[in-house]
Amino acid sequence: MDITALLTSAGINIAICVVLLSLYSVLRKQPSNGCVYFTQRLVSEPVKYSDPFCLERLVPSASWIMRVWQATDEDILAVGGVDAVVFMRIVVFSIRVFIIAAMICIFLVLPVNYYGQDMQHKQINAESLEVFTIGNVKEGSKWLWTHCLALYIISCSACVLLYFEYKSITKMRLAHITGSPPSPSHFTVLVRGIPWSPDHSYSDSVEKFFSTYYPASYVSHQMVYQAGTIDKLMKDAEKMYRMLKTIEPQCGKSSMPCCLCGGTTHSFKVLNNEAESVKSKTSVDGLQPTQREKERPAAFVFFRTRYAAVIAAQVLQSSNPMLWVTQLAPEPHDVYWSNLSIPYKQVWLRKIATLLGAIVFMLVFLVPVTFVQGLTQLDQLSHTFPFLKGILKQKYMNHLVTGYLPSVILILFLYAVPPTMMLFSAMEGNVSRSERKRSACIKILYFTIWNVFFVNVLSGSVISQLSVFSSVRDIPIQLAKAVPAQATFFTTYVLSSGWASLSCEVIQLFALLCNVFRKFILRIKEEPSNCALTFPHHTEIPRLLLFGLLGFTCSIMAPLILPFLLVYFFLAFLVYRNQILHVYVSKYESGGQFWPIVHNTTIFSLVLTQIIALGVFGIKRSPIASGFTIPLIFFTVLFNEYCRQRFSPVFKRSPAQVLIEMDRQDERWGTIEEIYNQLRSAYCQYPSISPDLSTAGNTSHHEDKESSQDPESLTPGNQLVKLNE
Structure with missing residues (x-):
């Protein structure tokens, strides 16, 4: 070309x-x-x-x-x-490092490449x-020493910039952890691989296990249920509600028959129904045969402090690593519910x-x-x-x-x-x-x-x-x-x-x-x-x-x-x-978890460049250039190992010092009870039916407070959509 x-x-x-x-x-x-x-x-x-x-x-x-x-x-x-x-x-990192590379290579390396052979140029x-x-x-x-010198300058510049970026983003992540308001995910542990027992339900097993081994810090738990007919019906109802809510003004403005519903002006009307009676008739217990059959071997377990949740998430719970597997729970909006029903052994x-x-x-x-x-x-x-x-x-x-x-x-x-x-x-x-x-x-x-x-x-x-x-x-x-x-x-x-x-x-x-x-x-x-x-x-x-x-x-x-x-x-x-x-x-936040991927890939790119x-x-x-390139490869690998030891653990685990200080701050401000109330409704799999399927091992369903009678504030599960003929 x-x-x-x-x-x-x-x-x-x-x-x-x-x-x-x-x-x-x-x-x-x-x-x-x-x-x-x-x-x-x-x-x-x-x-x-x-x-x-x-x-x-x-x-x-x-x-x-x-x-x-x-x-x-x-x-x-x-x-x-x-x-x-x-x-x-x-x-920004890419702009900085390639500005340096362009200045060195365009003005130093490119002329050497162009005049590298004794030839008549076109x-x-x-x-x-x-x-x-x-x-x-x-x-x-x-003149190959110019390429070796350029390689040293580019590699050293990239490593220095990577170090400062890693350090800055690590501080940003710690500031995000300490500065964010109390979140239910800070006090929640996701438990998978709950062992099956013919004598007890999964919920009873969770309550017995954590009340026995974590008596001082265990608060309650929320079971994960198999997505069945009710889940699909609720999703379909929500979609239908949104669609009808969008179409309603258009049908009301026109005196002609609606092309979608066939009705005339104001064909769609949202009628308010008794929220408590509907909720009591459409509870999970009433619509599904047995609650125990719908339980999956996974649960969200709530703890009193952040530190207790982190300890429970990181330690091995039993001698069998495939049972009672724990990890910090994701944010409520970040949960991928369909995968929670997958058995951990799969x-x-x-x-x-x-x-x-x-x-x-x-x-x-x-x-x-x-x-x-x-x-x-x-x-x-x-x-x-x-x-x-x-x-x-x-x-x-x-x-x-x-x-x-x-x-x-x-x-x-x-x-x-x-x-x-x-x-x-x-x-x-x-x-x-x-x-x-x-x-x-x-x-x-x-x-x-x-x-x-x-x-x-x-x-x-x-x-x-x-x-x-x-x-x-x-x-x-x-x-x-x-x-x-x-x-x-x-x-x-x-x-x-x-x-x-x-x-x-x-x-x-x-x-x-x-x-x-x-x-x-x-x-x-x-x-x-x-x-x-x-x-x-x-x-x-x-x-x-x-x-x-x-x-x-x-x-x-x-x-x-x-x-x-x-x-x-x-x-x-x-x-x-x-x-x-x-x-x-932004619907959910990972706290900068993508940066270690960036760092590792950049180090791989540098080492690959040096090998080439x-x-x-x-x-x-050119034995001199080859001899100087070998130490550069070892230097880059050692730099990566230093960053892995210095910064990478912060992206995998939260420091206990920070978590304990945040727990003490919550005690001083008196926000503990408010946080506990949020835990009971944050990880609800069926929010429109029952916000609290199990608390402290109790699988009975608690009714919501009376909903607002404003039709715009009602959820699809509390509304009836009527089509006038």
């Missing part, structure tokens, strides 16, 4: 970015798109647009960029929580991109099965990746498909096929990866939505690194990919030969998957089309009540880390990728801040 093909790909993606960003600046001004681009504001309070039409709404502007740029980390923390701040710190626009890589440096060149089998499924999916994905790499090799493509020779001889088609088409095809195939990995993560038995998303994030990260980086680097045919190494010692040599050759493809991939994807992210194409269909086809004017989306950490974090891997590995091999990467990270800084501030809604450089210096017969 030559410079012209790269510029062709850059021009296409720049045009896409300019068009989509300009279109976004216009669409965000339209009042009808408020539920697409300002979901945060709609969730906090209803917004009514009464501004008259003006021409300014149809003129693109960059005012949103200035507002996003002026926002602070405190604004991000207030809106999106610690996870949102951690995500933005990933972007004009810049006709030059092949290979002359800008380390492959153009002749063997035994004394979890390890599910994890193995999903791991094998993910590996098979990765191997199947070799087919499209191999096809994509065939497009970058025109000689093989023309030989395989002779009828394409005439088309590929055209200069523009040549540039389009080699510079733009391969990365686009690969991106289209990659769209199937996130939902598949999310399905695998749900099947393996995760008990919280945040844990499921972290598991999917790791799977997608492994998948993209393997298929986008390694398979593309070692591409050719599936057989050659499987037999590319004759021994472990050949790995650095093979990577050293392949990475500079594939650097041009990675550059175009950054353009297509990076720049274009950010433009599509900010415009929210799918949500925009759904909104147009709902408002202009179905003629529904009310804003939807469930339009809020959570931030897709499981897709965006692997994308950032993959680009970081490409930047590190190609920095001294092919420095031309660095300017394109910097443009991507600067654009990501603006786009993601805008989406966090206005679009995505070691192989390159060996090929180029």
Whole structure:
């Protein structure tokens, strides 16, 4: 590939970015798109647009960029929580480290690569991109010390920045733990693997076990029940209620028959019924045969203090590790109820099965990746498909096929990866939505690194990919030969998957089309009540880390990728801040649990870069550069071990000192009883029927307080929807 093909790909993606960003600046001004681009504001309070039409709404502007740029980390923390701040710190870290890498490699390494051979250079626009890589440096060149020096500067800068980021985020996590108000999850332990007894119910077994071994700290428990007919009926009733509530104003405004219900004006009326009588008739005991048969071997156990809950969650409860398995409970909104019914003995089998499924999916994905790499090799493509020779001889088609088409095809195939990995993560038995998303994030990260980086680097045919190494010692040599050759493809991939994807992210194409269909086809004017989306950490974090891997590995091999990467990270800084501030809604908080994944992946990228450089210096017969690279690898590994010992435990366990101080503070403020009252209703599996299925081992159902008689405040379980004929 030559410079012209790269510029062709850059021009296409720049045009896409300019068009989509300009279109976004216009669409965000339209009042009808408020539920697409300002979901945060709609969730906090209803917004009514009464501004008259003006021409300014149809003129693109960059005012949103200035507002996003002026926002602070405190604004991000207030809106999106610690996870949102951690995500933005990933972007900021990438910008800082690759600014350093670009300054060193563009002004020091790139000239050495370009003049590495005694040859007659062409004009810049006709030059092949290979002359800008380390492959153009002749063997035994004394100028290879510049590459070794650049590698040292990049590695040391990345380690220093990683250290300060890890330290800062650790403090942020501790501040989140100490500064957050008392939450039911702080006092709750999830117990799984409860042993079955023919003489006692699961609830009796839980009460007996914890009242015996934790008599001073045990408060009560809440059993997990099998999702049956009642659960499905309640979900269907809630969906129907929301739909009818949305349609009601539209039916009332029109004097014509309603196209959906067939009624006339005010066909739908919400009638208030006696809440207590309905609740007493629709209790779980009344609708289901026996409560004991619906109990599952899992329960939420409540303790008097945070420290007691942590101790109970971390110790081994019995001599059989598969029984009485405890862990800190997730937040109530974070609980993934459908997986709590899975027997704990099946979890390890599910994890193995999903791991094998993910590996098979990765191997199947070799087919499209191999096809994509065939497009970058025109000689093989023309030989395989002779009828394409005439088309590929055209200069523009040549540039389009080699510079733009391969990365686009690969991106289209990659769209199937996130939902598949999310399905695998749900099947393996995760008990919280945040844990499921972290598991999917790791799977997608492994998948993209393997298929986008390694398979593309070692591409050719599936057989050659499987037999590319004759021994472990050949790995650095093979990577050293392949990475500079594939650097041009990675550059175009950054353009297509990076720049274009950010433009599509900010415009929210799918949500925009759904909104147009709902408002202009179905003629529904009310804003939807469930339009809020959570931030897709499981897709965006692997994308950032993959680009970081490409930047590190190609920095001294092919420095031309660095300017394109910097443009991507600067654009990501603006786009993601805008989406966090206005679009995505934080429904649960993990306290920065994604950062250890980022740290470990960055260390892996650095070590891989150093191993590849070691192989390159060996090929180029530079023993001095090779000798200096080996200590750098050991230094990076030792730095990672230090961070693992210094910071990583805070993300796995909560410090006892902090928890005890928080418990003492609750005693001084007298908030203990209020916290206990919240525990009884926080983890209710059937909130519309019975908020307290078991307290202190009692499985009788307590009635709620009298509900408000305002129809708008009633839940779907307390309302009857009547259709007038």
